[in-house]
Amino acid sequence: MLQFDHVQKNYGSFLAVDIPFLKIEEGVWWLQGENGSGKTTFLKMIAGLHPFTGSIMLQGKLNIKKQRRQFVQLVNYAEAEPLYPSFLTAKDLVELYCETKGGDILVAQQLLQQLHVYDAYNNPIGSYSSGMIKKVSLVLAFIGHPKVILLDEPLITIDTAAVDTICRIINDSYKNGISFIISSHQAVQSEQLVFTGKLRAKNRSIYKND
Amino acid sequence: MPKALTILQKVLVNYFYKVNAGLFAFAFFVLFGLPYSPLAFHYSLITGIVQSPAFLAIVMLIWLLYNLKCGDYIIKQLQHPEQSFLFCVNALPGRKLYWYNVYVQVFVYLPVLFYSVAVVVIALKKYEYVCAALVILFNAIIVFATPALYMLALQQKKFSTGRSVFPSFRLAIRKPYFLFPLYFLLGERKQMVLVTKVFSLLFL
Numbered sequence: 001m002l003q004f005d006h007v008q009k010n011y012g013s014f015l016a017v018d019i020p021f022l023k024i025e026e027g028v029w030w031l032q033g034e035n036g037s038g039k040t041t042f043l044k045m046i047a048g049l050h051p052f053t054g055s056i057m058l059q060g061k062l063n064i065k066k067q068r069r070q071f072v073q074l075v076n077y078a079e080a081e082p083l084y085p086s087f088l089t090a091k092d093l094v095e096l097y098c099e100t101k102g103g104d105i106l107v108a109q110q111l112l113q114q115l116h117v118y119d120a121y122n123n124p125i126g127s128y129s130s131g132m133i134k135k136v137s138l139v140l141a142f143i144g145h146p147k148v149i150l151l152d153e154p155l156i157t158i159d160t161a162a163v164d165t166i167c168r169i170i171n172d173s174y175k176n177g178i179s180f181i182i183s184s185h186q187a188v189q190s191e192q193l194v195f196t197g198k199l200r201a202k203n204r205s206i207y208k209n210d
Numbered sequence: 211m212p213k214a215l216t217i218l219q220k221v222l223v224n225y226f227y228k229v230n231a232g233l234f235a236f237a238f239f240v241l242f243g244l245p246y247s248p249l250a251f252h253y254s255l256i257t258g259i260v261q262s263p264a265f266l267a268i269v270m271l272i273w274l275l276y277n278l279k280c281g282d283y284i285i286k287q288l289q290h291p292e293q294s295f296l297f298c299v300n301a302l303p304g305r306k307l308y309w310y311n312v313y314v315q316v317f318v319y320l321p322v323l324f325y326s327v328a329v330v331v332i333a334l335k336k337y338e339y340v341c342a343a344l345v346i347l348f349n350a351i352i353v354f355a356t357p358a359l360y361m362l363a364l365q366q367k368k369f370s371t372g373r374s375v376f377p378s379f380r381l382a383i384r385k386p387y388f389l390f391p392l393y394f395l396l397g398e399r400k401q402m403v404l405v406t407k408v409f410s411l412l413f414l
Contacts, residue, residue: 049297049366068365073301083292085221092220093295095213100301140295 001026001148001179002046004206007054009041017041018204019054024181027196028174031183032209037201039183040080043150046181047077059147073101076146080153080183082137086126090117090136093125094143101144111139114165115158131157138166142173149173151182167192214299215310221293222284223317229283234321240413252328260333260341269329270348272412273322275405277352280318281359282401288363300365307364311357319356323349 004022008015017038033039044050048064048071056064064071084093094108112118115135120128128136134157141149151170155163170180170193181199188195198209227234242248259265287293299307316323326349333342385393395403 047297048300049294051366069301069304072298079294082295084295085225085292088217088220092213092217096217096295097298099213100298102301140298144301 003057005055007052009052019206022206026179028180029197029199030195031181031199033201039201040152042206043152047150048072074147076141077150078137078141082133084125087124089124090121097140097143103143108139108143115162134158148179153183155184155186218310218314222287222314226283226318256329256332259329260336260338275408276322279405281356284360285363311360315353315357
């Protein structure tokens with residue numbers, strides 16, 4: 001699914017992430033690691049949000065640097081602490097993502113209903129609680145036809161009912177061929193999510209922890 | 211209107227005018243709040259621009275500085291964490307995205323474009339074809355080249371690549387508290403300081 005070749009990310013002269021080689025197969029992967037170990041940087045590099053040296057390939061044919069548009073269409077990302085301009089509404093964001101990622105507005109609205117945030121669909125984000133913003137960002141990550149969804153701490157901030165709903169949506173999406181890399185400090189119960197394997201962020205690199 | 215364009219308009223253009231409302235109010239007061247007829251003043255000003263290459267060069271420098279301010283603002287906004295959701299527009303075809311950025315550029319650069327139209331019309335009336343062509347060419351370059359930088363910012367690409375080969379010369383001196391605002395201006399608002407100082411110099 002994803003292949004990393006000599007991937008390095010520097011912040012100034014500080015080498016934050018160094019992945020000589022890594023291959024991640026399809027599945028639901030749990031990304032673990034201490035604070036500051038490079039989990040978010042790793043996810044943002046895959047999402048295209050962080051420049052880096054080396055190459056990241058999707059499905060063996062799409063290079064994030066050369067086929068950027070196709071890559072971005074197939075990889076969705078939800079931030080750990082999402083931020084949006086306060087004057088935009090969830091409707092604005094859903095319509096934007098559906099237009100750019102080629103998604104179905106009705107499907108997104110159904111997801112918002114399942115997470116109990118649809119009532120505020122037309123309200124400005126500034127009037128949302130942090131949990132509601134998090135739920136909207138998670139719904140946005142499912143819009144379109146992604147092959148990989150990257151979720152950075154998806155289970156923080158939201159209520160327990162929403163955790164169950166998100167886990168169910170992830171399981172359903174995986175059955176439909178979507179892979180996930182999920183970073184989480186929280187222990188996830190095996191009946192909620194079944195992980196294909198674990199990825200560990202350690203010593204400035206990412207390792208498979210089978 | 212496509213949703214992506216509406217959002218870019220709301221997030222970048224509308225907010226730009228909101229944030230810079232004070233500057234525009236000041237510029238409007240200086241240019242149009244004169245005790246004598248603004249029309250006669252601007253006609254004589256534009257006649258001077260059209261007939262003097264040196265004056266035209268100074269005006270173009272002011273337009274360039276204004277564009278630097280616009281570009282700096284847009285790029286900073288696109289790199290701000292609050293606007294990182296705009297990264298999704300990279301899933302649009304490149305050509306479409308480029309024209310969306312041209313739209314943004316045209317709207318933030320609109321005050322200069324309005325004035326440029328007046329300069330071109332008067333230049334043509336006075337048979338100063340070279341001046342008219344220069345003004346059109348200058349603005350065309352700005353309108354069509356600056357969006358390429360916005361594209362880079364949208365793609366979250368570095369503007370300068372590679373690791374610095376120069377060692378850091380940061381001295382470990384204790385910064386006095388009263389100099390914090392100065393450090394902030396010189397560190398975080400370099401371009402604003404430069405543009406403000408050059409504008410002040412030109413006004414003087």
